[in-house]
Amino acid sequence: MKFTKMQGCGNDYVYIDCTKTQVLGDVADLAVKISDRHFGVGSDGLILIKPSENADFFMDMYNSDGSRGKMCGNGIRCVGKFVYDKGLTDKTELKIETLSGIKNLKLSVENGKVDLVTVDMGSPDLKPENIPVITDKNVMINEPIIVGDKEYNVTCISMGNPHAVVFVDDTDNFPIETVGPLFEKHKIFPDRVNTEFVQVIDRNHIKMRVWERGSGETLACGTGACASVVASVINGLTDNEVKVSLLGGDLHIKYDKDKNMVYMTGPAVTVFEGEISL
Numbered sequence: 001m002k003f004t005k006m007q008g009c010g011n012d013y014v015y016i017d018c019t020k021t022q023v024l025g026d027v028a029d030l031a032v033k034i035s036d037r038h039f040g041v042g043s044d045g046l047i048l049i050k051p052s053e054n055a056d057f058f059m060d061m062y063n064s065d066g067s068r069g070k071m072c073g074n075g076i077r078c079v080g081k082f083v084y085d086k087g088l089t090d091k092t093e094l095k096i097e098t099l100s101g102i103k104n105l106k107l108s109v110e111n112g113k114v115d116l117v118t119v120d121m122g123s124p125d126l127k128p129e130n131i132p133v134i135t136d137k138n139v140m141i142n143e144p145i146i147v148g149d150k151e152y153n154v155t156c157i158s159m160g161n162p163h164a165v166v167f168v169d170d171t172d173n174f175p176i177e178t179v180g181p182l183f184e185k186h187k188i189f190p191d192r193v194n195t196e197f198v199q200v201i202d203r204n205h206i207k208m209r210v211w212e213r214g215s216g217e218t219l220a221c222g223t224g225a226c227a228s229v230v231a232s233v234i235n236g237l238t239d240n241e242v243k244v245s246l247l248g249g250d251l252h253i254k255y256d257k258d259k260n261m262v263y264m265t266g267p268a269v270t271v272f273e274g275e276i277s278l
């Protein structure tokens with residue numbers, strides 16, 4: 001089975017072209033095995049590119065623990081690059097279906113290959129039941145919760161998947177490896193949660209580290225960067241166009257408040273290709 005390893009800001013997945021053939025068997029188990037950084041290819045998860053009846057392609061994504069994600073911001077940019085660079089389409093404006101709906105992509109092509117991709121990420125959803133987060137509040141904006149033995153203020157947002165955004169003074173020295181798992185499995189998040197720890201640098205620049213549900217700390221999270229910018233804007237901390245510096249690179253996020261739409265621009269990179277014998 002042929003695969004391509006790709007990354008967007010260091011958030012790396014193994015991509016398999018399933019437009020003509022299917023992956024048979026237990027895909028969740030395959031995702032766990034392929035993602036293993038010692039005994040597998042090594043990645044934050046697995047992404048299958050499938051045909052779609054409603055869009056140009058379908059993105060089916062799995063975290064490294066085998067759980068299925070509904071949306072992946074860094075992954076969807078790489079799907080755009082994959083299908084264009086491999087000649088599966090010659091369109092530079094694409095519709096990609098995900099488990100959280102259809103997303104529109106614009107590909108920037110340099111010397112015949114895609115480098116940057118802009119994605120219309122749709123509207124952020126703050127309704128607790130849609131995230132989901134268990135609360136008696138109408139929205140969770142900067143609300144205190146106890147995690148472990150400490151109080152943190154969280155802003156909860158769905159970008160097609162669940163996010164909790166926490167503002168901190170210093171992301172570099174934040175103990176994400178101990179606090180991240182406590183957020184992920186906190187009882188108020190019945191489907192677990194992706195947690196972004198955000199430091200505001202200025203009104204157009206934030207730093208962010210992420211603990212992803214199902215994958216642990218990753219070098220970047222596209223949906224998380226979008227949620228972080230929405231949270232920064234609604235908490236009055238930034239303007240609506242923001243550079244998000246992640247451990248693996250920068251994303252540019254625009255939150256159009258009037259239309260309530262979020263746009264993400266960032267890189268998509270092919271790392272290597274290979275073949276797996278199962």
Ligand SMILES: N[C@@H](CCC[C@H](N)C(=O)O)C(=O)O
Pocket residue numbers: 011063068069070071072073074075161162194212213214215218220221222223224
């Ligand atoms: N890295 C992704 C998000 C992947 C899915 C997430 N862990 C989930 O389970 O919701 C991104 O770039 O958005």
